[in-house]
Amino acid sequence: MERRLLSFFVAAAVFVTVYFGLNSLFPQQVAPKQPPQQGTPTEIDPAVNLEKSDPSTDVADANGQLSQDTTVPAVSQSVPEWTTLGSMDPSEGYYLMVTLSSRGGAIERIELTERRDNGRLKYRRVDVQYGYLGYLAAAETAQPNGVVVRVVGPGTPAALATSLDGNSNGLQVNDRIVALDNQAIATVNDFESVLEKTKPGQKITVEVVRGTTPTNSDIAASLPLLKFEAELSEHPLDLIRLADTGGADQIRGNLDRLSCLLSLAQVGELGIRTGQREITKLPSQHAAVWTGARAEESEAMEYRLTIPEPTFARVGAPGNAVELVRRFTLPKESYVLDMGIDVINRSDKETKLGYRLEGPNELTLEGWWYSTKISPNFSGAAARDFVYNTVADYHNLISAYSLLKSAKKKPDDPDEVIFSPDGSEDRRQVRYIGVDAQYFVAAFVPSAGEETIDIFSRGAGVLVANAAQIPANQERAANVSFYVDSVVRTIAAGESLSHNVRLFAGPKQPDLLDTYGLTPTMEYGWFPWVAKPLSWLLHGFFAIVGNYAIAIIMLTLLVRGLMFPLSRRAAIHAQKMQELAPELKKIAEKHKDDLEKRLKAQRELQQRVGFNPLSGCLPMFVQLPIFIGLYRALSVDIELRQAALSSTTQWASNLAGPDKLYFWGDWLWDYLSGRGTGWLGPYFNILPILVVTLFLVQQKMFMPPATDEQTAMTQKVMTIMTMMMGLFFFRVPSGLCIYFITSSLWGIAERKLVKRMIPAKPQLALGGTIDGAVANVVSEASDRPSMTDRLRKAVGKEVAPPTPIVPPSKRKRPPGTKK
DSSP states (O other), X not given: OHHXXXXXXXXXXXXXXXXHHHHHHSOOOOOXXXXXXXXXXXXXXXXXXXXXXXXXXXOBOTTSOBOSSOOOOOSOOSOOOEEEEEOSOGGGOOSEEEEEETBTTEEEEEEEOOBOTTSSBXXXXXXXXXXXXXXXXXXXOSSSOSEEOOXXXXXXXXXXXXXXXXXXXXXXXXXXXXXXXXXXXXXXXXXXXXXXXOOTTOEEEEEEEOSOOOSOHHHHTTSOEEEEEEEOXXXXXXXXXXXXXXXXXXXXXXXXXXXXXXXXXXXXXXXXXXXXXXXXXXXXXXXXXOEEEEOSSSSEEEEEEEEOHHHHHHTTOTTOOEEEEEEEEOOTTOSEEEEXXXXXXXXXXXXXXXXXXXOXXXXXXXXXXXXXXXXXXXXXXXXXXXXXXETTTEEEEEOHHHHHHHHHHOTXXXXXXXXXXXXXXXXXXXXXXXXXXXXXXXXXXXXXXXXXXXXXXXXXXEEOBOGGGSOTTOGGGOOEEEXXXXXXXXXXXXXXXXXXXXXXXXXXXXXXXXXXXXXXXXXXXXXXXXXXXXHHHHHHHHHHHSOHHHHHHHXXXXXXXXXXXXXXXXXXXXXXXXXXXXXXXXXXXXXXXXXXXXXXXXXXXHHHTTOOTTTTHHHHHHHHHHHHHHHHHHHHOGXXXXXXXXXXXXXXXXXXXXOXXXXXXXXXXXXXXXXXXXXXXXXXXXXXXXXXXXXHHHHHHHSOOOOSHHHHHHHHHHHHHHHHHHHHTTTOXXXXXXXXXXXXXXXXXXXXXXXXXXXXXXXXXXXXXXXXXXXXXXXXXXXXXXXXXXXXXXXXXXXXXXXXXXXXXXXXXXTTOOO
């Protein structure tokens, strides 16, 4: 594998050199760069699009068909509001900052805000380098220009901004930002474009208009203009977000949808139809604006939504009235969000009630085009996959590929149902159900003190995307989620169906996963018994040196050093094969027309010289689990995710990703630099070039000289294949490149050392060297005990050595004797 990796990367180096040369001679005509977008255009889910027509007109008749002339009044017509639980201020002690929207009463964004001992964010976005002002849910205004602030998270740079004209500090909701660093802001794109030119720690000036913004621009001009100075920070990782805020890694076709949306699944005889998200005869609870109330003494928020009796009467279900209540509570120093759900029967009779709770979606897509996430199945893993664990099925993963394929094949019934009311009870006993990324997971887990979740009757994985619009070669980035339906209960008048659900949204840190029963989501591959101890050693080395790049080098040297006896044996075996090659060639020529005799003669020669051709395979089989285990240990370790090669440079600032020496995605052809669609990716990386170069050096040094045209052709093909393999490894994470570079350098030094340790060919008494095949026999015989030594050992006493036989020509004759 190492030889192939090496050869391929040399080809990439040659290509890069030639391409840069041609590019300087014949520059491309590049179109003017467009203003940066908050992700590629995506379809908008009605639950987050304020400009959509009223979704309450989606009403079905008695046959389940949509009717154009039947209209159900909207549940709510109020303006949506945003609120934040948690804080970015480290003194507050929160690990999460959750942004909630009253439209749908659901989660819009979850950011990880835990800090390291040095005060820096423990988990930040690694795909951006510019400064962070805060998530403002910014929206454009028609007249006058500017972007309106709709939420300000506690502890963010926007909340901590200092007034420059004596007013109160910090931006506020409904402030209209009109300028950043003296640059006019008219749109959200303008706002993002200015921020993308900044750096964390940089101070910028923010100019806002505070107060009610009238539509009359003349009156608006008279409103006070306030100036603030904000010190930008690093971007906290937005683990859950809307698709259109996903940045450059977002793809077309993914839907913008809030997370953990709640709706009715059963009211009396009304139920959700197959392939639908809500009861179509009722107005959409996802698009409605819920009434919110915040708790005064804790980080908790409550939302309520009532569907009155007249609404049910219009759709042929009179006598029903339901109120939905949900509560969000965020504990400190925790990666969980507790959600309470009440479905209250507000009618005067008992009725059957049940709800549907959707899961989180749009987990971070960072680095999906280079990530090395693996699957326990042969179908492979995508950037985000649906995972679940039940008492009956244990851990299972359904990839985004499978959900996308199902959505294309069965557009009317695309969901992958994993348990249902008519299934066995142990399948409905859920240990966890969620969405899995390479380094993070968001899942429903049992509440404290419980081992399983026993309140769901149905669960299914879903694709949150327009399957037909997902671009080819970017299927890996498709958005996935799931839903669960509660058990249906007959609820008396005034009573409620009440449940508590806990959402874990955090990193795949082994101790943390073990706490919440999520350990199986960390995939170590085929050799976890090797990968886990190596990961433990890696962290031990880091504790000593404080740098993961150096720790990887130390771990590689330790592993290669422990395997030196096996490597030495393999090297000696290779040397013997080279010495036997001429004799084997003679046998092949002698019996070229008789395969049976040729094989027999080759076996006899190998037996005579004591050579076992299979003995060289043993070291390979022993080393393979170790190398694969080390590869997986480096691939799944979240501590490498934002560990830098050096704190003095931005290059290779993420050992879990490519070193990103130079961004060429804005001018290189898309089939080479596109995310997912290109062979090389949007960045030129130097470390893979070094890896392939070393592989080719090893291949050149240790490959025996060609003895005929066929051998020479085989060696050329191997070299070309090694270079071609480099295309597939050009996006290898820099931490793995450091491992390959260290291992290759060790291998070169090791082979040179072993070659010196192999005994020289013995010399004939009359001069000249013994043939390679015979040399092995003599060399091995020279290491055996002599006949005298064996006799001494047998009789237990001194034995005179045998009198040497002297040729007649060398014998001494007595004086006077004639020759």
